[in-house]
Amino acid sequence: MNVQMTSPDAERAAALRRMKLLATGLLAVLAVIFVVAFALQDAYPWLQYVRAAAEGGMVGALADWFAVTALFKHPMGLKIPHTAIIPRKKDQIGESLGQFVEENFLSEDVVRAKLDSVRIAQKAGAWLEKPESADRVAVEGAALIRGMFTVLNDDAVQGVIESMVRKHLLDPPWGPPIGGIAERIFAEGHHHRLVDLLVDRAGDWVDANYAVVTRVVAQRSPTWVPRLVDGVVGDRVHAELSKFIRAVQDDPKHDVRLAIDRYLRDLAQDLQHKPETIAKAEEIKGQLLDDPRVRDLTARTWATIKTALLEAVNDPQSELTSNFKAAVRDFGSRLTSDAELAGKVNRWIADGASYAVRTYRSEIAGVISETVGRWDAEETSRKIELQVGKDLQFIRINGTVVGSLAGLLIFAVAHAIFG
Numbered sequence: 272m273n274v275q276m277t278s279p280d281a282e283r284a285a286a287l288r289r290m291k292l293l294a295t296g297l298l299a300v301l302a303v304i305f306v307v308a309f310a311l312q313d314a315y316p317w318l319q320y321v322r323a324a325a326e327g328g329m330v331g332a333l334a335d336w337f338a339v340t341a342l343f344k345h346p347m348g349l350k351i352p353h354t355a356i357i358p359r360k361k362d363q364i365g366e367s368l369g370q371f372v373e374e375n376f377l378s379e380d381v382v383r384a385k386l387d388s389v390r391i392a393q394k395a396g397a398w399l400e401k402p403e404s405a406d407r408v409a410v411e412g413a414a415l416i417r418g419m420f421t422v423l424n425d426d427a428v429q430g431v432i433e434s435m436v437r438k439h440l441l442d443p444p445w446g447p448p449i450g451g452i453a454e455r456i457f458a459e460g461h462h463h464r465l466v467d468l469l470v471d472r473a474g475d476w477v478d479a480n481y482a483v484v485t486r487v488v489a490q491r492s493p494t495w496v497p498r499l500v501d502g503v504v505g506d507r508v509h510a511e512l513s514k515f516i517r518a519v520q521d522d523p524k525h526d527v528r529l530a531i532d533r534y535l536r537d538l539a540q541d542l543q544h545k546p547e548t549i550a551k552a553e554e555i556k557g558q559l560l561d562d563p564r565v566r567d568l569t570a571r572t573w574a575t576i577k578t579a580l581l582e583a584v585n586d587p588q589s590e591l592t593s594n595f596k597a598a599v600r601d602f603g604s605r606l607t608s609d610a611e612l613a614g615k616v617n618r619w620i621a622d623g624a625s626y627a628v629r630t631y632r633s634e635i636a637g638v639i640s641e642t643v644g645r646w647d648a649e650e651t652s653r654k655i656e657l658q659v660g661k662d663l664q665f666i667r668i669n670g671t672v673v674g675s676l677a678g679l680l681i682f683a684v685a686h687a688i689f690g
Contacts, residue, residue: 290665302325302329324675335669335670342663361644373633398603400603400604409599429566436569467520474520477509478513
């Protein structure tokens, strides 16, 4: 795998060439000084000091040039042992680097300490409570939802919804849970308002349909009964029926009400414990929700959800989008003002990061060694040289300067001692 040259790499390469030229030029200058001083030192004895300084500088420059060059290639193409270190040991360097990162950076203590100092929850809250940040989150969320709907297969989603409906709605028996709910409702008397409503509606109907009641009575009476008698009987039936309904309305303890209560309580018990009633409830369920109806229900449910969400996310002024933005800002404000909530969020983040580091630290560090292992040896050497070569050329320059000073000092001390 070749490492591609990027724009920053090109800039580093130009800087490296300039530093190489400077270091080599300094060596050349010292070489010229050495030749001139060596040739004229008999005529001008003080040039011996100049020669010694130039000589030491050249030795230092050559030694450091060899050391720096040996890191990346064979000096002058000569395959001297222990040269071209980086190309030869590329894989070992990658493994060592990965191990170094794993041991010193991918540890739970280091990660937790860093996250505690960063205070992610508070910073995230300060960012989220800004209106423009909430708008950004809403835009990105809308894009995510649109992307999800683009990727999701409608038939597959409908199949999942249908399976969930069957598992959680159709497969369990309806009788016992409905009976349990109904038993609590009837025990607490919540059904009395419904009974009152039905009785009131019945009374209103009787009051408004006098003609219907008398006609029904007349139709049910024998043909030999005179019409006048039918009218009297019909009027009496209507009056008694109205009286009966008024009595039920006015008396909370009326026999009809008590009978309704007993019937409903018995029905709730039967739905929970009587096999015949439970089977009847299952039969009704099967009639209401057979396979075609279930498939139609799931299809319409998914279509409704999908259409509503897409319309909402595509409209920046929709109620859903506005509520979402408000919720984001509110959550951000709570993170910045509620220390307890922020602490919990920070602990959750730290726990998640610790789990990831604890579980996958080897795999994360392995990315480094695997990536370096795929790189071409020469390209890797060139890439590393681009990163650190400029500083290494300073070593050559420093070696030249230090060598010159050392040569001068050694010669001066020797000359002082031995003359």
